[in-house]
Amino acid sequence: MNPIRQDFPAFDGLARPLHFLDNAATSQICRPALEALVRFETDDRSNVKRGVYARAERASVAFDDARKAAMEFLNAPSPEEIVFTSGATLGLNTAAHILQERLQPGDVILVSLLEHHSNLVPWQLAAERRGASLRAIPVTDGGRLDLERLDELADRVRIVAVTHASNVTGAITDVARLRSFCDATGALLVLDGAQRAAHGPLDVQELGCDLYAFSGHKCFGPTGIGVLWGRYDLLDAAPPFLGGGEMIRRVSLERSTFAPPPHRYEAGTPPIGGAIALGAALEWSMAQDWDRLGAQERELAGRMLDGLASLPGCRIYGDTGTQQRIGVVSFELEDVHAHDVCQLLDSDHGVMLRGGHHCAQPLMERFDTVATVRASLAPYNDGADVDALLNGLEAVRRKLA
Amino acid sequence: MNDALYDQAIIAEARSRTGAGRLDAPTVTAECDNPLCGDRITVDLAVQDGAISDLAHKTRGCLLTQASASLLARYAKGGDVAAAGELRAAIDAFLKGQEDERFAILTPVRNAKSRWDCVTLPFQALADALADLEKRG
Incomplete structure (x- = not known):
């Protein structure tokens, strides 16, 4: 057994194996995060x-920590x-809100065909509001x-918003190349870190991005919490996104002045337990x-890639290196629908996968498909999980193809 | 329990591809998507004297959607428009527990709520087509 499973309550006292390979959608929560959540709530x-009482003082200190x-x-x-946001989606919507003021009619936001809808739709909305438009880096x-094509896409680009790692093909983005593009064009760089954050600590200063969003539930924390990091001058230059408590400095009936970042963007009582538990997950x-x-x-x-490649009728989407x-690996079995694969892998083999368009319909179109099966790994996975997947796929192929 | 989702009856119904294809000159056509998975069905109806004289469907979907589309063709084709108009509600009622021999092979789907949309999709397309027909008068 993979010893790291001791850090994950989901694996405590299992009656049957838990082959959880849907980590790109939501990972399991680590023990320190769950314990921090219970400690706060209790x-x-x-x-x-x-x-001003001691209990509230402890909560405030833990939240700040x-x-x-x-x-x-x-x-x-x-x-x-x-x-603190509710997740990567709110983080990216907030990022779009913060940067949209800088857009003039005719300006361009550069996205890509790899994007999750969460890093596409907020920019579509921002572009619509400001008379700007979207352009996509091909895949x-x-x-x-396809960063070879970057220079021909440069005209009027003010914002580059791309994924740090694909939720479909697993490809890690060459951020250094994008950084030099942004240096040359003066564009601001936003990274969607929803997938990448689950694979270890990051360095936004070395990456050289301007805004970075990720969610807690994909990196071993609870649901309902995420982080948007932004350069202070950018955060400080934009108006609030949502109005309410926590985000104000002074309020009269007519108008209000707003708190400085980050509180300006955290209207209302925050998900305190979620934030504290996320902090514990990140410490872990x-x-x-x-x-x-x-x-x-x-x-x-x-x-996994070798096994899939040797499975008759299996098509892998993306690099096989x-x-x-x-x-994160996406694939399709010839003549077997992704949801049929996922249902049978669960019911007959105890393997949990994701089937569908993975909120990346432009990429599905690029690959000329509708839905793929996706298997995604976390530190608690082991060879038995991969073997169960490959054996299960072989059985499904025999049953349905 | 979900194992039975893929029992031989459902697989056979899907593979029968009853009514699969397109009509050359449909009276009305409706296209319906399942936004969850991107599955899509196109249903063509030929209507004559208040009856569905012919029906064809082009289905891009999972086995459950394909089996359901075959059932749709089986029960709507050749019947009258009024009876077809009741099928959408009938499959809903069946999934919620009401006995209905016509849908008996889909019984295992009752326990897999996340897959209900898969089997209702073809019937929704039929309902959309009939609504369109009615609008035209």
Whole structure:
């Protein structure tokens, strides 16, 4: 058994194996995060920043510590640049709100065909509001951004908003190349880190991006919480997104002045327990040996890719190599619908997969398909999970194809 | 329980491809998507004297959608428009527990709520086509 499973309550006392390979959708919660959540809800539950009693003081300190954990996880320069959101989707919508003021009619937002709808639709809405338009970086047959084509797409680009790692092909984006493009054009760089954040700590300063969003539930934290990191001057220059408590400085009936970042973007009582638990999950992540976990993931991904490649009638979408990718693999079995595969793998083999368009319909169109099956790895997966997947697929193929 | 979702009866019904294809000159056509998975069905109806004289469907979908589309063709084709108009509600009622011999092979789907949309999709397309027909008078 993979010893890291001891850190994940989902694997405690299982009656039958849990082959959980839907980590790109939601990972399992790690024990420190669950314990932090229970501790807050049991021992410290109270609102933050308003109470003067000791219980509220403990809650406020834990909440602030969670913001610091997120800062460290991202190697952000200051906790004032960490905005708690409900997840990557709200983070990216907030990012679009913050940057849209800078758009003039005719300006261009550069996205890509790899994007999750969450990093596409907010920019479509922003473009519509400002009379700007979207342009998309094409994708290679290997399921990567075709950055060779970048220079021909440069005209009037003010914002580049792309995924840090694909939720369909697993490709990791060459951010350095995008950074130099942004340096040359003056565009701002927004990264969707929803997938990448589950694969270890990050360094937004080294990446050189301007805004970075991720969600907690994909990186071993609870649902309903996420982080938007943004350069302070960008956060400080934009008006609030939502109005309410926490985000104000002074309110009269006619008008209000607003709190500085990050509170300006955190209207209302925050998901306090969620934030504290996310902080614990990020601490857990920072304590891991990601060189070892990365090697383990590449080994398992390689085993999966090799097995799929030798399965008759199996088409893999994206690169079949294990470099510059996360352990997310999409494929299709000839003449078997993705949902049929997923249903049978669960009911007959205990393997949990995702089937569908993965909220990436432009990419599905690029690959001329409708729905794929996706298997995605986390540190608690092991060879038995991959074997169960491959054996299950062989059985389904025999049954249905 | 979900195992039975893929029992031989459902697989056979899907593979029968009853009514699969397109009509050359349909009276009315409706296209229906399942936004969850991108599945799509196109239903063509030929209507004459208040009866569905011919029906064809082009189905891009999972086995459950294909089996359901075959059942749709089986029960709507050759029947009158009024009876066909009741099929959408009938499959809903069946999924919620009402006995209905016509849909008996779909019984295992009752326990897989996430797949209900798969089997209602063809019947929704039929309902859309009939609504369009009625609008035209």
